[in-house]
Amino acid sequence: MKKSGILNRDIAAVLARLGHTDTVIIADCGLPIPDHIPCIDLSIRLGKPSFTSVLEALEEDMVIEKMILANEIKIKNSGLHTHLAKQYSKIPLDYVSHEELKECIVDAKVVIRTGEATPYANVILQAGVLF
Template sequence: MKKHGTLNAALSRVIAELGHTDYIVIADCGLPVPPGVERIDLALKPGMPGFLDTLAVVLEDMQVERALLANEISQHNRDLEHTATAMLEGRPLAHVPHGEFKQITRGARAIIRTGEATPYANVILYSGTTF
């Protein structure tokens, strides 16, 4: 049994397999998962687990180089955006229209589906290197 880090086997494996510039998505329960992209479904019920809790766990394990949010989060989910931005601790953070965000998810190594049930609670995390 693992003693530290991500206990979810599929999530732990995907993080371990990431190379530089590969990316994963942490998603609310409504974001569509494109065909062919691995879905790691953590959702238990609306709100559980939450987006921010999931982001915190992933950031403990993953070397994140930069991140991407949908523009619409700034208008529709400002509190979550501010908290997520603070958690990303100054890493480069860009915004794109939600439609473009969904197109980009087609190249993700995996989409981690949370129980988050608030609008635009999605982030793309690009893998960095530890050296």
């Protein structure tokens, strides 16, 4: 058994296979995920686990070069947007429309679905490198 880090075997395996610029999406419980895209569904109840708790765990184990958010988060979920900008201030934030974010799903290695139930609580994490 792993002693630390992400214990979920599916997430740990995806992170181990990531290369530079590969992407992982952390999604709220409402983001539509095409059937052919790998999805690790962590949702157990509305709000559980939260988007922020899953992002925090991934950020501890993954080199994140950039985060991509929907422009709409700035207005429709300003509290989460402020939290992300402050908590992850060393990681560049890029913005696309929510429709563009949904189009990016097809290029992701995996979507990790949370129980989050607040608007636009989705992020594309672009993998960086340790060197």
